[in-house]
Amino acid sequence: MVQLSDDCFAFGGGMMTVDRALALLAERTHPVTAPERIPLAGALGRVLAADVIAPFSVPPHDNAAVDGYAVCFDDLAPDAPTVLPVTGRVAAGQALGRSAARGEAVRIFTGAPMPEGCDTVFMQEDCRAATLDGATTVTLPPGIRRGANRRPAGEDVTAGATVLAAGRRLRPEDIGLLASLGQRDVAVRTPLRVAVFSTGDEVREPGTALAPGAVYDANRFALMALLARLGCAVTDLGILPDRVGTIRDALAGAAATQDAIVTSGGMSTGEEDHVRAAVEASGRLDFWRLAIKPGRPVALGRVGEAAFIGLPGNPVAVVVTFLRIARPILLLMMGAADGAPPLFPVRAAFAYKKKPGRREYLRGSLVRDADGVLSVVKHPRDGAGVLSSLVESDGLIELPEDLAGVEPGMTVDFLPFNEVR
Structure with a gap:
């Protein structure tokens, strides 16, 4: 200590x-x-004790973003449908095992690695497949862009990048990111x-x-x-x-x-x-x-x-x-890097007189006006002993020292209770 x-x-x-x-x-x-190392499953809310560096890229290979057909863009006719033979099939977690040849299409599924030689994926809903005498062809419509529906290697995380910095309180999405990097445990305080x-x-x-x-x-x-x-x-x-x-x-x-x-x-x-x-x-x-x-x-x-x-x-x-x-x-x-919670600007739906020179915190709840804009209404009870006013509010309205009062329509800062959990 x-x-x-x-x-x-x-x-x-x-x-x-x-x-x-x-x-x-x-x-x-x-x-x-x-610092200590603990299993990833128990790290929610804990503070990172060291930077996390990505040991590899995520995803580690180019992969398909949709179910469909992988092709080489240069095999496509620019203004007419293209018919190609379907010569292979790749599911997620598998690989074609060879390079795709020019002039063929490969049946592919979401998350599957892109075969070498293919750079574009058609959604299966846009294609028309046909089988005759055991041979399958697919008709591909014109107008797709090169590289469509292909997710490149490292789209999420690049190898060697600092993905999470020391001092960060781990959130559920952080835990998921660490798991995607293969980490079973993590250094926290x-x-x-x-x-x-x-x-x-x-x-x-x-x-x-x-x-x-x-x-x-x-x-x-x-x-x-x-x-x-x-x-x-x-x-x-x-x-x-x-x-x-x-x-x-x-x-x-x-x-x-x-x-x-x-x-x-x-x-x-x-x-x-x-x-x-x-x-x-x-x-x-x-x-x-x-x-x-x-x-x-x-x-x-x-x-x-x-x-x-x-x-x-x-x-x-x-x-x-x-x-x-x-x-x-x-x-x-x-060991957290920053303890200041975020404040959000919202429109005031109340009037209030304030003594300048001190910062005041009012209890308030969010409402959506007829124009769709979020506004905040002040709780009717201001007493410092009225605990129920906190229960009945969404957060705190923060009024700065130099402010003398609030009029309806003014922009005020709001701290939702959800942001300090």
């Missing part, structure tokens, strides 16, 4: 924009996971080990009795799900009582085995907010005052060799700051 520097998250200054925070985090955060806990004497486990004044622990379960979806190895430390000593001991134990510790709430200076004191007693804590809504200052620091990420206490603020701040940090620690 690569040790984080003592001041990797240190920052002195006033309110910071989200872009500036992400840039600083990219400069100061480094991979802490080690080990899963990031992340511990999660909640604090608060009022917090209860789902499924238990709920006393007056108590609430069920939603944030911890949301965080564990977000981390698991990211590919982290999650350790659940449960609900810790509001005692500095207990929290301090739990932090020290987690720091000995984990790469990161993520929690929410308990970071203010109130008498019952003990997480801050426990972290400061065990390591270092820096508050990043982000110009963001929803979300209070995000706490970043270290306990031993583990990174500490303290998120706000309101459920919506937890999800927003995780997706936009914690997730990029964790991806960089995992």
Whole structure:
């Protein structure tokens, strides 16, 4: 494990924009996971530890793109049908075993290697075959272009090319590409080990009795799900009582085995907010005052060799700051090349007044207007504690710091939840 520097998250200054925070985090955060080789079937979502170089071209030979007949283009009459004898047959996974002679056609099927001497394939639907006394001929219509329906060797991948770069999180299509290159295993980084806990004497486990004044622990379960979806190895430390000593001991134990510790709430200076004191007693804590809504200052620091990420206490603020701040940090620690999710421009179908100087995230859903253009509508409830508003939305509407408001028809940036899985 690569040790984080003592001041990797240190920052002195006033309110910071989200872009500036992400840039600083990219400069100061480094991979802490080690490489390992694992079977390809279990590599989905893992981060590549090394470039993948194609050992050969895919496909390795010219092949037919359709079922039909392979011919030499120069044997075709330009303005009239051409009749050729059918002298061979090639299916996928086979070879003709000889060069095709001029003036003959070869029956061929999709994916089969092109016989040497043939450069063009007619679709069988365009041809008319006839058999007389055991001999088959095919009538080929005029007008085809040279090389039609032929896929060249290396059309997909060229031998020696870097097909996947280190730092890429593997997607299903990446797994398929690796399989096409004959790879049974792949070098990836080990899963990031992340511990999660909640604090608060009022917090209860789902499924238990709920006393007056108590609430069920939603944030911890949301965080564990977000981390698991990211590919982290999650350790659940449960609900810790509001005692500095207990929290301090739990932090020290987690720091000995984990790469990161993520929690929410308990970071203010109130008498019952003990997480801050426990972290400061065990390591270092820096508050990043982000110009963001929803979300209070995000706490970043270290306990031993583990990174500490303290998120706000309101459920919506937890999800927003995780997706936009914690997730990029964790991806960089995992060795991913880039943790910034893509934003998509869509048309606003709502009006909204915004305070300039901070970036705001609204919950929204996509609709298709009468003209077919995608627009986004804002969820009617804005509260940072309204978790159902996330469930009922497709993603987050991101409004930049210098924007004072939104009018219908304006273009806004949209982050679909599907893009941060």
